[in-house]
Amino acid sequence: MPRPTRHVFVCSQQRPPGHPRGSCAAKGASALLQAFWAELQKRQAYDHVAITYSGCMGPCEGGPNVLVYPEAVLYQGIKTEDVTEIFDSHLEQGQVVERLQADKSIW
């Protein structure tokens, strides 16, 4: 892929059931990743947006975590139905979706 304008990292960390930190995988990260990839395909935005899964980014309790660079914006507790808004606003227009952004005390 070419160097993207915005790069989305979807935490897909797995942990065993009952692990005290939980995991983004246990909180729906797989479906979320698929939703991002499906939206990318629908929009054919491959020339300026990249979607990549990643390992743990730290603040597991608020997951699933989605981190967007180059702005270093962390979204937390994202649902598949939020993906369109993140594309429309942030990935395409550069407008951070503030209601989904992690608290400043966390990131």
Added chain:
Amino acid sequence: MPRPTRHVFVCSQQRPPGHPRGSCAAKGASALLQAFWAELQKRQAYDHVAITYSGCMGPCEGGPNVLVYPEAVLYQGIKTEDVTEIFDSHLEQGQVVERLQADKSIW
């Protein structure tokens, strides 16, 4: 972890032996990731550098791929012995290690 000044993504994508695209895992990504984590621990740089593994970032043929944000600098063909220089120069000082940077035609 707190919001880092620089965030390193080490591609750890696996593919079956003989796959035409190869993979960063087959090119030493696991040892490379461990080297980055070890260096992070040695420097106790957790407050300003993050190291995260990731899925495929695209240009597999030149892997292992290491992507550093917020500058969106892609390093390719990195060896464990390059890790110290990347820390000293880029992660700590903001000076890109040009000899390890992917060709402009790729990224």
